[in-house]
Amino acid sequence: xxxxxxxxxxxxxxxxxxxxxxxxxxxxxxxxxxxxxxxxxxxxxxxxxxxxxxxxxxxxxxxxxxxxxxxxxxxxxxxxxxxxxxxxxxxxxxxxxxxxxxxxxxxxxxxxxxxxxxxxxxxxxxxxxxxxxxxxxxxxxxxxxxxxxxxxxxxxxxxxxxxxxxxxxxxxxxxxxxxxxxxxxxxxxxxxxxxxxxxxxxxxxxxxxxxxxxxxxxxxxxxxxxxxxxxxxxxxxxxxxxxxxxxxxxxxxxxxxxxxxxxxxxxxxxxxxxxxxxxxxxxxxxxxxxxxx
Numbered sequence: 157x158x159x160x161x162x163x164x165x166x167x168x169x170x171x172x173x174x175x176x177x178x179x180x181x182x183x184x185x186x187x188x189x190x191x192x193x194x195x196x197x198x199x200x201x202x203x204x205x206x207x208x209x210x211x212x213x214x215x216x217x218x219x220x221x222x223x224x225x226x227x228x229x230x231x232x233x234x235x236x237x238x239x240x241x242x243x244x245x246x247x248x249x250x251x252x253x254x255x256x257x258x259x260x261x262x263x264x265x266x267x268x269x270x271x272x273x274x275x276x277x278x279x280x281x282x283x284x285x286x287x288x289x290x291x292x293x294x295x296x297x298x299x300x301x302x303x304x305x306x307x308x309x310x311x312x313x314x315x316x317x318x319x320x321x322x323x324x325x326x327x328x329x330x331x332x333x334x335x336x337x338x339x340x341x342x343x344x345x346x347x348x349x350x351x352x353x354x355x356x357x358x359x360x361x362x363x364x365x366x367x368x369x370x371x372x373x374x375x376x377x378x379x380x381x382x383x384x385x386x387x388x389x390x391x392x393x394x395x396x397x398x399x400x401x402x403x404x405x406x407x408x409x410x411x412x413x414x415x416x417x418x419x420x421x422x423x424x425x426x427x428x429x430x431x432x433x434x435x436x437x438x439x440x441x442x443x444x445x446x447x448x449x
Contacts (some may be wrong), residue, residue: 159280163276165274167272170295171268172261172268173230173268175226175228177197178256179197179254179261182241184251185245192208192218193221194219195224198229199229199234204221205219207238208242212242230338231268231338232336236266237254263332268336270295271292271295275290275291275311279360283367290308292307292322294324295327297331297334300328305324306345307341307345308322308324308341308380310345310431313379313381314428315353315371315372317371320380353368375387383431403425
């Protein structure tokens, strides 16, 4: 049985990535057997090549993607304009440039989804997390395929807990389609989970860092989708934060600067992450007899 529980909904808003340079692309069709060349304001060059290859039924070797400065992306520049511009260049057999206005970008981009996460946590008196129940709802706009499942996985893959019930739902609405801002599904899940953990610690009168150190996952532990975490450094980061004077002295009275007169100052902490680098990889190298690589 748990001694303390927290149960409440957490809400986040639809957020556009607000990069400085809007979506833009230039495509030159291939002539005389040369590959199509694409200069794209995109954060995923290989994804551009793959998307255009599928859209035009061309072999990937027939497509060359040139990397250019993208003027910011933050998760918002993936596979939106590239197939369209490439198809126009392919059909017209002439170079095509497409540059969104700011209004275009807001109407036809892929902002982070609005979300409601209903979360319930239960813990023993000593701070051992024993139960988590979550209902994750993402407003996915006019098209299905949001990152709600990633939000659900991240909810259940930060802390050790023997009992989970996490359910994820997409809701289709008459709005722009959605994507990611600062990691798909992660900010929404992190905000809800870390807010609930802080409230749980407050109710148990337990130091928030000590709770996270007690329950945090480490290398080799299972994620919610039954994968093993590689070395993630969660506990090491928490230990460093715990030793820092800013955290150690957080309860001392702090004077607000003149421009913030009347405000109160506090020190908070939360944990967050993203499962980057967990997919299989491969590499090949050649070592010559003279020792050169």
